[in-house]
Structure formats: structure tokens, C-alpha cells
Amino acid sequence: MSKHVELGVFIPVGNGGWIPSVTSPDIRSTYGYNREVTLLAEQLGLDFALSMAKWRGYGGSTGHWDYTLESMTTMAGLADATSRIQIWATVHTMIFHPAVVAKMAATLDQISGGRFGLNLVAGSNPSDQGQMGLWRDLDHRGRYALAEEWITAARRLWSEDRVDFDGEFYTLRDCMSYPKPRRHPQVVCAGTSDTGFRFTISHCDGCFLSGQSHADLVSRALRAKEIAAELGRTTKTYALLTVIPGETDAEAQARVDDYNAGVDVEALRTQAFEYGQDVRENTMARRMVQNGRDLLAVSEGSVVGAPETIAATIAGLVLDGDLDGITLIVPDFLDDLRTVATRVAPLLAERGVHTLAATATATAAATATAAASTMVAAAGRG
Numbered sequence: 001m002s003k004h005v006e007l008g009v010f011i012p013v014g015n016g017g018w019i020p021s022v023t024s025p026d027i028r029s030t031y032g033y034n035r036e037v038t039l040l041a042e043q044l045g046l047d048f049a050l051s052m053a054k055w056r057g058y059g060g061s062t063g064h065w066d067y068t069l070e071s072m073t074t075m076a077g078l079a080d081a082t083s084r085i086q087i088w089a090t091v092h093t094m095i096f097h098p099a100v101v102a103k104m105a106a107t108l109d110q111i112s113g114g115r116f117g118l119n120l121v122a123g124s125n126p127s128d129q130g131q132m133g134l135w136r137d138l139d140h141r142g143r144y145a146l147a148e149e150w151i152t153a154a155r156r157l158w159s160e161d162r163v164d165f166d167g168e169f170y171t172l173r174d175c176m177s178y179p180k181p182r183r184h185p186q187v188v189c190a191g192t193s194d195t196g197f198r199f200t201i202s203h204c205d206g207c208f209l210s211g212q213s214h215a216d217l218v219s220r221a222l223r224a225k226e227i228a229a230e231l232g233r234t235t236k237t238y239a240l241l242t243v244i245p246g247e248t249d250a251e252a253q254a255r256v257d258d259y260n261a262g263v264d265v266e267a268l269r270t271q272a273f274e275y276g277q278d279v280r281e282n283t284m285a286r287r288m289v290q291n292g293r294d295l296l297a298v299s300e301g302s303v304v305g306a307p308e309t310i311a312a313t314i315a316g317l318v319l320d321g322d323l324d325g326i327t328l329i330v331p332d333f334l335d336d337l338r339t340v341a342t343r344v345a346p347l348l349a350e351r352g353v354h355t356l357a358a359t360a361t362a363t364a365a366a367t368a369t370a371a372a373s374t375m376v377a378a379a380g381r382g
């Protein structure tokens with residue numbers, strides 16, 4: 001079996017990255033650091049850079065995510081700083097009006113030259129958006145009903161001259177929105193419940209997925225494609241994976257043990273409390289509550305090991321789950337990202353999982369060899 005997958009990086013716009021621990025790399029979440037990460041990702045041949053939207057941190061000894069850059073404005077800067085990589089920003093449908101984001105997206109389409117994509121979040125938790133009075137106490141279905149109106153209104157504004165729209169949540173009267181984007185931006189959503197999948201498959205281009213374990217991830221990925229088939233549609237699936245590399249499996253595991261030893265228990269408990277206020281059908285919330293019980297800085301389901309081990313695990317997930325993309329989280333977004341792109345991606349190709357990163361690595365190696373031969377020849381002549 002052989003498959004092409006997109007590789008992207010979940011850039012660390014929140015301090016501490018995704019490992020709430022006093023012993024993990026001290027990620028500062030500044031624009032400068034995220035710019036460096038995104039430029040590196042572009043150079044390494046990654047397909048996309050995604051940033052999250054988060055409004056409230058979890059405190060604790062690390063002050064986890066107390067500092068977060070805003071997603072749309074960060075990605076506007078990164079769209080201008082880059083030239084090839086896809087630039088995906090996140091918005092909460094409860095926070096931003098669709099007409100505001102429709103115009104922001106059209107602007108970002110120009111800044112990026114057509115590389116802009118949108119990650120829609122229909123949920124999150126009552127503390128995050130509630131702190132500013134913007135959490136709407138809708139049940140799960142209600143949230144996706146709102147998201148459905150939201151994306152319908154945005155898509156109409158991207159296509160039509162004037163829009164009249166009478167919804168339960170939004171009203172548009174002779175609403176004009178220019179400029180139009182050259183084409184509708186790629187829209188993804190991480191609604192990992194069946195309701196979330198139905199919304200995503202009907203209205204968006206791709207499903208972001210995460211899982212408590214590898215088996216859970218594969219089953220969610222296959223479930224998304226099953227629902228797409230039921231709806232007579234297609235969708236792309238992108239798995240969110242935390243990857244912790246080492247020279248050997250033992251070295252990688254030692255990193256995990258070290259991060260777990262320094263876990264910020266208070267931050268994890270706060271996160272579990274905030275998501276625990278609203279579990280219902282929300283699969284992500286259930287995971288956060290579980291994380292608050294496990295109290296691990298590195299969540300179960302992370303991919304840990306030497307490059308060969310990581311490649312074997314990721315190839316298994318891609319082929320078993322028929323995945324179309326991987327969104328990467330790493331502890332150190334410079335060194336570890338380089339390891340994944342230059343050492344894991346070529347090994348993935350040997351296992352039938354092809355990425356632009358592997359091609360970029362092979363091209364860089366061939367160019368370096370050609371440059372070295374030219375220098376040797378020149379030295380011989382001299």
C-alpha cells in the first residue's frame with residue numbers, strides 16, 4: 001500500500017507548547033519564535049502551519065497557556081513572511097461573526113496568495129469563552145447548528161454579491177462583502193464527535209482528529225470516512241500527533257519520563273475542570289477530563305522513539321486509518337521538527353507513506369552533493 005500524506009505543524013502560540021511541565025522546553029510563544037518555526041517548516045517541505053485559538057490559560061507553576069497569541073493576526077503575519085506553506089488559522093464560531101471572518105479570510109487570501117485555510121471550533125469550554133461573556137449555553141447539537149449557519153453565511157459572502165440570510169443565530173440584510181477570495185479557503189474542523197463529523201463532512205474540507213490511543217485514533221479516522229460515505233461525500237482526515245524523537249527508543253522514552261516527572265499537576269487539573277463543566281457528547285472534553293486523572297505531561301497516544309520506530313508507528317496509523325494528513329506537535333519546534341522532516345519522513349517513504357518533506361530532504365541532499373562535487377572539481381583544477 002502507498003499513500004501521500006500532508007504534514008503540518010501545530011505552531012506553539014501558547015507558552016509551554018503542548019507539554020505542561022517544568023522540565024519540558026521553555027517555549028515562549030512569541031511571534032518571533034513562531035515565525036522561526038514556520039519559516040523552518042516551509043524550508044523543510046511541510047505542507048501547512050496551523051495555530052490554535054485559546055483565550056484563557058491554565059495557570060499552575062508553568063502558567064500553562066497564560067500567554068497565547070491571537071490566531072488570525074499571527075497567521076496574517078506568517079502569511080506575509082512565507083511563500084509556499086499553507087497558513088491555517090483558527091476561529092471559534094461563538095466568538096466571531098461570520099461576516100467579520102469572511103472579510104478577514106478574503107484579506108488573508110490576498111496576503112497569502114491563496115494559501116490561507118480556516119480551522120473552525122464549534123465548542124471548546126465554558127471558561128475559555130465564558131470569561132468574556134461569549135460562551136453560549138447550547139447543547140452539542142445547538143453548537144453545530146450555529147456552526148452550520150456560520151459557515152453557510154460565510155460561504156455565501158465569499159460567492160454572492162449581496163446576501164439576505166434569516167437564521168436562528170445570524171441575520172444578514174443586503175450584506176455585501178468585498179473583496180472575494182480567489183476560491184473558498186480550505187476549511188477544517190476538529191469536531192471529533194459523530195455530530196462534529198457530520199457537520200465537518202457536510203460543510204468543510206477536512207476533519208482534524210485526535211485519539212486517546214492509536215486504536216482510538218484509527219477508529220475515529222475510519223468513522224469519519226464511513227460517515228462521509230453515508231452522506232455521499234468525501235473528506236480528508238488529519239490526525240493530531242505528538243511526536244517525541246530520540247536517537248534511540250530508550251533516549252526518547254527518557255525524555256518522556258523527564259517531562260512527566262515535572263508535570264504541572266495544577267494546570268492539568270484546571271484544564272480538566274474547565275472542560276469537565278461541559279462533557280455531554282464532547283469527545284475532546286472527555287479526553288481533557290481523563291488527562292486530569294492520568295496527570296501525565298505527555299499524553300497517552302504520543303509517538304515516542306528513534307526515527308525508525310516513529311516511522312513504523314506513523315506509517316501504521318496512516319495506512320490503517322486511511323489518513324490524509326498529520327498535524328505535528330513536538331517538544332522543541334526547531335530541533336525535533338527538523339528530525340521529523342529530515343529523518344522520519346524519508347523512512348516513512350520507504351514504508352509507502354510519501355510526503356513533500358521527504359522530497360524536500362532528498363532534493364536538499366542532492367543539491368549538497370552536487371555542490372560538494374563542484375567544490376572538489378574546482379579544488380582539483382586549482
Ligand SMILES: Cc1cc2nc3c(=O)[nH]c(=O)nc-3n(C[C@H](O)[C@H](O)[C@H](O)COP(=O)(O)O)c2cc1C
Binds near residue numbers: 120122191192210
Ligand atoms: C488539530 C486540532 C486543533 C484544535 N484546535 C483548537 C483550538 O484552536 N481551540 C480550541 O478551543 N479547541 C481546539 N481543538 C479542540 C476541538 O476543536 C474542540 O474541543 C471541539 O469542540 C471538539 O469537538 P466535539 O465537541 O465535536 O468533540 C482542536 C482539536 C484538534 C484535534
